[in-house]
Amino acid sequence: MLDPQLLRNSPELVKKAMQRRDVQLDIAKLDAIESRRKEAQIKTQALQSDRNTRSKAIGIAKSKGEDVQAILDSVSELGDALKVAEAELNDIQKELLDIQLSLPNILADDVPDGADEEDNIELRTWGDKPACDFDVKDHVELGLLHKGIDFEAGAKITGSRFVTLAGPIARLQRALTQFMLDTHAEQHGYCETYVPYLVNKDSLFGTGQLPKFEEDLFKIDGDFPYYLIPTAEVPVTNLVRGEILKAEELPLKYVAHTPCFRSEAGAYGKDVRGMIRQHQFEKVELVQIVKPNQSEAAHEELTGHAEAILQELGLAYRVVVLCSGDTGFSAVKTYDIEVWLPGQSAYREISSCSNFKDFQSRRLKARWRNPETNKPELVHTINGSGLAVGRTLIAVLENYQQADGSIQIPDALSPYMSGKTSITL
RNA sequence: GGAGAGAUGGCAGAGCGGUUGAAUGCACCGGUCUUGAAAACCGGCAUGGUUUAACGACCAUCCAGGGUUCGAAUCCCUGUCUCUCCGCCA
Numbered sequence: 114m115l116d117p118q119l120l121r122n123s124p125e126l127v128k129k130a131m132q133r134r135d136v137q138l139d140i141a142k143l144d145a146i147e148s149r150r151k152e153a154q155i156k157t158q159a160l161q162s163d164r165n166t167r168s169k170a171i172g173i174a175k176s177k178g179e180d181v182q183a184i185l186d187s188v189s190e191l192g193d194a195l196k197v198a199e200a201e202l203n204d205i206q207k208e209l210l211d212i213q214l215s216l217p218n219i220l221a222d223d224v225p226d227g228a229d230e231e232d233n234i235e236l237r238t239w240g241d242k243p244a245c246d247f248d249v250k251d252h253v254e255l256g257l258l259h260k261g262i263d264f265e266a267g268a269k270i271t272g273s274r275f276v277t278l279a280g281p282i283a284r285l286q287r288a289l290t291q292f293m294l295d296t297h298a299e300q301h302g303y304c305e306t307y308v309p310y311l312v313n314k315d316s317l318f319g320t321g322q323l324p325k326f327e328e329d330l331f332k333i334d335g336d337f338p339y340y341l342i343p344t345a346e347v348p349v350t351n352l353v354r355g356e357i358l359k360a361e362e363l364p365l366k367y368v369a370h371t372p373c374f375r376s377e378a379g380a381y382g383k384d385v386r387g388m389i390r391q392h393q394f395e396k397v398e399l400v401q402i403v404k405p406n407q408s409e410a411a412h413e414e415l416t417g418h419a420e421a422i423l424q425e426l427g428l429a430y431r432v433v434v435l436c437s438g439d440t441g442f443s444a445v446k447t448y449d450i451e452v453w454l455p456g457q458s459a460y461r462e463i464s465s466c467s468n469f470k471d472f473q474s475r476r477l478k479a480r481w482r483n484p485e486t487n488k489p490e491l492v493h494t495i496n497g498s499g500l501a502v503g504r505t506l507i508a509v510l511e512n513y514q515q516a517d518g519s520i521q522i523p524d525a526l527s528p529y530m531s532g533k534t535s536i537t538l
Numbered sequence: 539g540g541a542g543a544g545a546u547g548g549c550a551g552a553g554c555g556g557u558u559g560a561a562u563g564c565a566c567c568g569g570u571c572u573u574g575a576a577a578a579c580c581g582g583c584a585u586g587g588u589u590u591a592a593c594g595a596c597c598a599u600c601c602a603g604g605g606u607u608c609g610a611a612u613c614c615c616u617g618u619c620u621c622u623c624c625g626c627c628a
Contacts, residue, residue, distance in 0.1 A: 154588055158597045168609035172556030181608085188608045357548080487567075489585075
């Protein structure tokens with residue numbers, strides 16, 4: 114959520130910022146609601162004040178044993194007027210809140226303009242794409258060959274966009290997960306956390322998935338009004354919901370491994386082959402809660418932590434900055450890390466690292482006490498995948514395949530695979 | 539699953555339906571004292587919002603949402619969570 118003060122005091126600025134996202138802000142309408150709000154609020158508060166003083170007078174008079182009938186009569190008709198005024202104010206504020214909740218975050222100045230992913234800008238590349246002198250297979254073929262990835266079983270057990278893994282390939286996914294968690298916890302200073310995979314509405318509201326993006330989520334049916342998490346960002350970031358943190362506690366750095374569940378509504382026909390886009394996938398997520406003046410540096414740092422995993426695994430990748438049209442609703446700026454997939458001859462997203470500044474924390478009421486002002490102020494939140502484990506598995510399979518179909522195991526993973534150096538047929 | 543108790547400021551913990559946004563203690567901040575520190579003493583110390591150039595004034599908030607009342611932290615209903623006991627269970 115944007116700062117309501119900013120919206121009120123600098124609507125032109127917000128309007129301009131919204132135009133970068135193709136969102137139209139009707140200032141005249143906003144002004145009209147705002148002035149109705151002001152009028153209604155002043156009126157309501159005056160009535161409340163009046164009621165309070167009279168009620169107090171009744172209390173005083175009664176304690177002195179005086180007759181209170183006259184005041185009692187005068188205040189009773191006040192109650193009706195107050196009820197009407199309160200209801201009106203409530204409606205107006207709801208209207209205002211709806212507008213506020215519909216507005217995306219203001220993009221950073223250095224986010225390039227553009228319509229979609231075509232306009233994202235490559236910032237840097239790392240590593241060499243494998244030079245194979247044989248016909249490369251994609252992960253679907255490799256999985257079939259090794260009897261380690263079974264889409265039909267996933268479809269039978271659940272439905273489309275679900276998959277089962279088996280044998281060394283299932284093990285490889287676990288190895289990747291452990292490797293990522295250990296690296297972030299031990300090398301990069303993150304606190305390993307374990308969190309629920311089902312969350313309530315308040316949590317989803319806090320990180321911005323609700324109210325706007327409910328169709329992307331799986332909601333469970335029955336007595337519990339919970340949703341499956343679409344990313345660990347939701348439970349992890351909500352650790353600080355409603356908290357006032359001490360300055361010395363910051364920055365908070367969390368890493369968590371969770372499955373993620375996405376309905377992928379609106380992605381029909383996209384990436385139907387393989388396990389690029391599944392309803393359920395594993396991800397290791399990095400979250401940082403920082404002081405406002407440190408979020409930009411933390412964003413760069415966190416992106417570097419995600420990159421470090423790919424470097425350790427020896428996987429070629431590039432980093433792009435998302436353009437205005439591709440940047441998510443809550444983010445100020447997002448870097449995508451895209452890994453090279455020989456099976457597709459393309460870079461594919463494997464991590465998305467975003468700075469939300471105070472957009473999430475305003476919804477979350479996540480604050481810290483600034484020693485300079487001694488007042489609670491909003492923290493900034495940053496998160497990113499470190500990395501999407503399922504896609505990393507694909508990348509390892511495709512990049513480390515050999516002519517005979519065997520898979521070489523990257524050195525960094527070997528300790529997590531009981532010292533094995535390759536997966537043979 | 540059954541029975542009971544509870545949820546109040548950063549923490550602990552009071553609070554007969556009436557000038558209670560809330561006693562008290564601790565913590566914290568400022569000051570006096572001290573060579574310095576501690577102790578002692580004095581003062582300050584919730585959050586959000588409206589309004590104002592500002593001082594200030596006002597409104598809301600005692601788990602959440604409804605209700606009763608002129609007036610609710612206090613009474614009623616619903617929900618959530620925590621604790622104790624019994625049963626069951628990985």
